[in-house]
Amino acid sequence: MTRLDLTHISWTQTLLRSRWPQFLLRAITLAGFVFTIFAGLFGSVVGSHNFAIIFVWIAWWTALKLFFIPFGGRSWCSICPIPMPGEWLQNGGILQPCGKGIGLGKRWPKAMRGSWLQAGGFLMVGLFGAVTLTSPLVTAIVLMVILLLALILSLVFERRSFCNYLCPIGGFTGLYAQVGPVEVRVKDADICAAHDEKVCYDACPWGLYPLALKSSANCGLCMECLRVCPTDNIAVNLRPWGSDLGSKTKHNLDEAFLGLVMLASALVDSAIFLGPWGQLKSAAYAIGSLPWLLFAGVFIVVALGILPGLYIAAVWASMRLGAIKTTLRQSLAQFSQLLVPLGMMAWIAFTISFAFAKFSYVLPVISDPLGWGWNLIGMSGTSWVGQSTSFSLLLQVVLLAVGLFWASRVARRITESVKQALPLIAFSIIFSLSMLWLLIG
Amino acid sequence: MAPQTCRRPDKSMESKALNNATKRLWKRWGWIFLFAVSLLLILFTPLPIPSNSPADRNIRIEASMFQFSPGELKVNQGDRVTIELVSTDVVHGFSLDGYNFELKADPGQTATGTFIADKSGVFRFRCSVACGNLHPFMIGKLKVGPNLLLLRSIALSLLAVIAALVSLRMFPDQQSRYIK
Structure with missing residues (x-):
């Protein structure tokens, strides 16, 4: 199938290879995240007059579904501020890994792998959505809890365990990134197979080995593999929509559960927020x-x-x-x-x-x-x-x-x-x- | 002699292959044309709307946080609709999508307004005065005549399924293991 490798274009390769553009974007999103928490805690209690509600649940949530995922797969994950503080501690540096970081580096328990917990988290968002989506204070508290949880988990577990296994938005974007038009893949599999030092795997915050990548569901497009590959063998492809779907791709049961939770949430959210049933809205709120x-x-x-x-x-x-x-x-x-x-x-x-x-x-x-x-x-x-x-x-x-x-x-x-x-x-x-x-x- | 006898079947096979390719191309464009026409017909064919003689309708709506009661209204196209908006708690508004019609009722007060339901379809009405956290989602529904958009959408959905199945036959996917 047709692919356009962005590493073959000099200016996109420069942009992707350098850590600075991504760092600056993440710094902006982190500042926005902190300000959102501040606005939620100290701003107006009226949701429609508060930055926290309008920016998180109208601007960002809309941009994620209408722009980031359909045109960039998991591109939001590459600039998400939530794992940043934990990653700095893990890496022992802000811009790039510097020496030995802090953290126990334990592996995530096998029984809790997959997207089961992410689907459960998304169900929780739906159950408490009428309050979370409309109360600035609750939004701020939820964001603080998520930030703290991601930080604590990064000190206990290796890499981006929070993003991989717990973040409900990670589950949402990962699921739909399979049909997104961006992918990271190796250019020549033989070069990777002959290379003994798996520096790309060591550098990947998501715990992925690029040679084994068949789906974009779990790749957060952080570009670390591209930056550390000594043979310039990583491609960042623009591809047709829906490329990860087909009879040859492998899928797991947790994807079915996640997909069904997403469908149910779309139905229930449409009924609550767009339907004419006032009693349903009141019930969801109380x-x-x-x-x-x-x-x-x-x-x-x-x-x-x-x-x-x-x-x-x-x-x-x-x-x-x-x-x-x-x-x-x-x-x-x-x-x-x-x-x-x-x-x-x-x-x-x-x-x-x-x-x-x-x-x-x-x-x-x-x-x-x-x-x-x-x-x-x-x-x-x-x-x-x-x-x-x-x-x-x-x-x-x-x-x-x-x-x-x-x-x-x-x-x-x-x-x-x-x-x-x-x-x-x-x-x-x-x-x-x-x-x-x-x-x- | 041998080369001549060999060339003849080659030429006829070539022209046969060319004919088949042209036929396939025509067939594909034929299907695309058929689906495009069907799509346009489904979306834009004027459908007969049952005509009822216009009537005067008085509808009393109670607004409270965060609901309109009744939340669903049904009138016929052409009806002269008078809305009595009563607020039972805080100030509420009533703004009707697609119509330039708005009311605002103070607590315990009634606001009244009239409009002609000259556009058919389903229209949301919303509270237009910030009344609390769920205010942006305080929504009701006005049905004017039959919901033709819903009927067209159902037909469009069926067309989408048929188009999907035909498209895989016309444009076989390289990834697929099963499609011949």
Whole structure:
């Protein structure tokens, strides 16, 4: 398949090889992160007037889904500030590893590997989302806890264990980075195989060996392998969307679980935040109350019962219609690929539905980030109610149709016949129609 | 003589291969054309809307943190709709997507306004006065006539599935182990 290696272009190679551009971007995001915590703790309690809410849940969350992942895979991870302090201690240096760092360097427990905990974390975000997404104080506390957790874990465990196994956003971006248009791969496998010193593996904060890279799910695009490779054998490719999906790629059961949690979260978030059901919103907001417990119960039944049940039924039916004998576990893992385009397009459609309406909050909050009555750029008080235009509605429809088209193609590519693909396509249709009903129904 | 007898079948095979390639190309473009036309028809074909004689409708909506009650309204296209917005706690607003219609009700007070529901479809209405943390998501739904966009979307979804299956047959994927 067609690839464009960015290391063959001199200016992109310079940009990628140098640690400075990335460091500067990370310094900016770290400063923004610290300021967000400050704004959440000391700014206005009204979410729509506070930098913490608008920048985290409207600007950044939107940018992640509409820009970073679709056009850069895990590119956000390469400039994410959360693991920075821990990494400085591990490396014993700020810009690059210098001597022996601090930390026990233990390996992450085998039983807790995979994306199970990330999926669980994402479920938690959904369960407490109505408060986290609207309360500046809670947002600040959550960000502080994440920063502290990442720091502590980096002192106990090796490399980016927090990002690899715990970060819910890492799980989200990793899952959908498989269809992103960027990948790090080796140029010539023979050169790597003949090279005894695996400096790239030692340098990789994600614990990956570039020669073995088949998927971009776990590669955080930090470019350390590119910087340390003595033979200039690392390629940073622009590739067609969806390159990690197909009958030849290997997938695990935790990906199926993560993919299903993402689909369920997209459905539940659409119902809470875009639906006309006031009681559902109140229930999701009143954490600890009886209505919230009911809401949490329904959410968990949808995420862990109904949707996985439908998926298992579709996979089982598909297995029955195929000639090649596999176990249910293998098929659940292998067929989980169709959840990736389906989920990514659903999240983009969901984001379009509120981003268009709510983006007017961004400039006013730059003008008055703490809600203290400032007017730094003369834009305070310029936010308007915002509305869904007919263009935004049509765009959501088209995005969901593209998701279904893509998922159907993937379903057909990973099965033996159209007949075998049909149950998987039926599952995709049910999900897409549910999203359609929630977004434009 | 031998070269001549060899060349004849070569030429005919070449032209046969060329013919097949041209046919395939025409077939592919035919499918693309068919899907493009179907897409346009699904999205833009005017559909008959059941005509009901316009009526006057009075709808009372109670606004409280963070819900409108009722949250879903249904009227016919052309109806003259009068909204009575009653706020039961703090100040709330009512702003209707797609219509230039807005109301604001003080606590315990009623605000009234009228508009003609001349556009069909489903429109969100939102609270337009910051009323608390969930204010940006205080949303209701007004249905004017049948939801044609939803019907078109369902048809589009089915077209997407058919297009996906046909596209793999027309443009076989190199990665696929199974597609011939």
